[in-house]
Amino acid sequence: MKITNEIDLHEKSLDYLNSVFTQYTEIDRLPEIIKNPIIHMYPKKDTYNYDGELDGYIDALFFELCIYDTDEMTVWKSKRLHDAIIPACKHIEIGQIKAFKDLSTMIVLNGHYTFSTNAALSVLKV
Numbered sequence: 001m002k003i004t005n006e007i008d009l010h011e012k013s014l015d016y017l018n019s020v021f022t023q024y025t026e027i028d029r030l031p032e033i034i035k036n037p038i039i040h041m042y043p044k045k046d047t048y049n050y051d052g053e054l055d056g057y058i059d060a061l062f063f064e065l066c067i068y069d070t071d072e073m074t075v076w077k078s079k080r081l082h083d084a085i086i087p088a089c090k091h092i093e094i095g096q097i098k099a100f101k102d103l104s105t106m107i108v109l110n111g112h113y114t115f116s117t118n119a120a121l122s123v124l125k126v
Contacts, residue, residue: 013101016101017101023073024068024073024075025073026074027075028076031069031072031076032114033113033114033126034067034069036095036108036109037068037070037108037109037113037115038067038068038070038109039066039068039085039106040065040066040067040100040106041063041065041104043063044061044062045061046062047060047083056083057083060084062081062082063082065077065121066078066104067115080117082120082121084119085121086120086123087123088123089125091125092125093110094110095109096108109123
């Protein structure tokens with residue numbers, strides 16, 4: 001089964017997307033600490049491979065990951081696919097979770113955070 005999702009966006013929404021994303025400079029290295037980060041998750045493929053073997057969580061999709069630093073106006077884009085975001089502490093302060101206009105899931109965190117990436121993204125409030 002192929003799942004597709006298309007949304008008609010108003011011209012004002014397209015203008016908004018263009019203006020938002022052009023404000024950020026892409027960086028190659030994830031900063032040690034980010035204040036009030038914004039995480040975008042873009043679903044890309046199933047965690048079952050073509051041979052039917054499970055390569056990740058059974059109930060998840062692999063996704064591309066972008067982490068925005070709104071203070072420095074930078075964005076870090078992961079070079080691999082991930083299948084989860086795992087809080088590495090009990091004190092994660094979520095400001096908002098939204099379906100963003102580019103069809104990503106957007107998670108806004110309040111506070112200072114550090115991240116480590118493997119198959120899953122680990123999030124630790126500092």
